[in-house]
Amino acid sequence: MAHHVDYLVLGLGGMGSSALYHLSKRGLNVLGVEQFGVAHDRGSSHGETRIIRKAYFEHPNYIPLLQRAYELWHDLEQSSGKSLFNRCGLMVAGPPEGAVIRGVHLAEELYGVEVESVSPADALERFPGFRIPEGFEVTHEPEAGFLHVEKCVQTHLECAQAQGAAVCLNEQILDVKVSERLIEVTTDQRQITAASLIVTTGPWSSGCLSGLPLPLEVVRKVLLWNSVREPVYNLDAGRGSFFFDMPEGEFYGFPSLEGASVKLAEHAGGEIVGDPTHVDRSLHETDVPRVSRFVEEVMPALNPHPMRHAVCMYTRTPDGHFIVDRHPANQRVVYGAGFSGHGFKFASVMGEILADLATTGITSLPIEFLSARRFSE
Ligand SMILES: Cc1cc2nc3c(=O)[nH]c(=O)nc-3n(C[C@H](O)[C@H](O)[C@H](O)COP(=O)(O)OP(=O)(O)OC[C@H]3O[C@@H](n4cnc5c(N)ncnc54)[C@H](O)[C@@H]3O)c2cc1C
Incomplete structure (x- = not known):
């Protein structure tokens, strides 16, 4: 049976x-199934x-969701007593007419996101170890920073279990x-x-939602840790995350957490x-040169060759926006x-939205722009 x-x-x-955390918080009978371990x-x-920021140059529609995400990360920190979100700030640099810098300013205009404009002279002083390309504009978002990714997953699961969820x-x-009448998982x-199902299987989503023709493409992404030559990128010296909109591509990274290396990626x-x-998961020869060239050009106090790496996956949609929706065959x-x-x-906010949709069929958060319908219209 x-x-x-x-x-x-x-x-x-x-x-x-x-x-799982949000369903269990509502006192519901919930089970979560995972093929690997916790925070694998x-x-x-x-x-x-993971970088977190509100000046969302991808699209301002995300900003109301981010406002709620910030509240929920804060609540999770409070209820768990764990530090998950480091508000070290984010420096963004790029051509003033580029989509990234224009998007940052649009977020400022439309939603009042706090963004500082940093002059080239100030940038030299405030962001040592960075050589800002000629003609670039530099902004700084003080409320941005990074999340400790594994700790966030682990904390959601621990709190969910403490609230009665089975894992x-x-x-x-x-x-x-x-089907209309049945939800059955083998x-x-x-x-x-x-009675109700939430599917959040990341890169495996096409397989687990095989009845739905979702336009998903999974790509292999490499994170690199490069050793520091001079201690100018340290988190404990007040350094933050960074994002560069270069002519060759978008590169981003984090302050040095332990003082020995900086994590960065394209x-x-x-x-x-x-x-x-x-x-x-091995490091390919082609994984390194583009990031190394970025380091040589922009971060002279960093060794251009990585000392370690990790392989991760992006699950991309054709327009780069998420898909959050209900199954056409069964609204539950x-x-x-x-x-x-x-x-x-x-x-944090996606868990709340998915729990809203699973329990009541609606959410008060504005997610219409993330509907799967956009691919069939
Ligand atoms: C290199 C890299 C850098 C990134 N940087 C940022 C950043 O700076 N800021 C940011 O906001 N986002 C960033 N992202 C994106 C972000 O990390 C992802 O969008 C997010 O983690 C996706 O979460 P998910 O739950 O969809 O997938 P996952 O976290 O992969 O979860 C899916 C889970 O489903 C499980 N599962 C799948 N199939 C099955 C099955 N058949 N049976 C049982 N379990 C199954 C998997 O084991 C997995 O645990 C980055 C991603 C990568 C790869």
């Missing part, structure tokens, strides 16, 4: 751990840190059947039926991954997918 639960969450990474390094939510780790979902260990590009379970099945390499900062 199948095991029955009221609410079932598939995939307990960034989004699923938060959905085989999906999209690992590698120490099954190392259990793989093999099949998900959704794992490598049993069958589970549920946002665009990445090889297409056929099977996320077997993504190649909801999903969040295609976070396109910029979703983690939203994990």
Whole structure:
């Protein structure tokens, strides 16, 4: 006989751990299933840190969601007693007419996000160790910073369990059947039926939502840690995160947490991954040169060659925006997918939104722009 639960969450990474937390906070009977361990390094939510910011140049529609995300990260820190969000600030540099700098200013104008304009002379003093390219504009968002990514996932799960959620780790979902009357999940260990289902399986979403033709593409992304030559990037000396809109591409990174290295990466590009379970985690020769050139040009106090790396995956949609919606065959099945390499900062609010949709079918947060309908219209 199948095991029955009221609410079932598939995939307990960034989004699923938060959905489980929000459902359990409402006192509901909820089970979460995850194929690996807690805060593992085989999906999209690992590698120490994730940038969080409100001056959202991708689209201002995200800003109301970010305002709520900030509140919820704060609440989670308060209720768990853990420090998850470091408000070290974010420096953004790029051509004044570029989409990134224009988007930062649009967020400032439309939503009053606090953004400081930094003159080239001030930039030299405030951001030592950076050589700002000629003609670039520099902004600083003091309320931005980074999240400790694994700790966030772990904390959502710990708090969810303390609130009564059941968590099954190392259990793989093999099949998900959704019809008007039935929600049935087959794992490598049993069958589970549920009254309501949330699917947050990250890079594996196309497989777990095979009945839906979601336009998702999984790409392999590499994070690099480069050793420091001079101690000018240290978090404990007040340094923050950074994002550069270069003619060659977008590069970003974090202050040095331990003083020895800086983590950095390129946002665009990445090889297409056929099977996320077997993504190649070794460092390829082609993974390094573009970031090394950025380091040589912009961060002279850093060694251009990495001392270590990690491989992670982006799940991209054609327009780079997330997909958050209900299943057309059964409105009690909801999903969040295609976070396109910029979703983690939203994990706190995505959990709340998915819990709203699963329990009441609606949410007061403005997510219409993330509907899957945009791909069929
Ligand atoms: C290199 C890199 C840098 C990034 N930088 C930033 C950043 O600075 N700021 C930012 O906001 N975002 C950033 N992102 C994006 C962000 O990390 C992701 O959007 C987010 O983590 C996606 O979370 P998720 O829950 O969708 O996926 P995941 O966290 O991967 O969770 C999916 C979970 O589902 C489980 N699962 C899947 N299939 C099954 C199955 N069949 N059975 C059981 N369990 C299953 C997986 O094991 C996994 O735990 C970055 C991503 C990468 C890769």
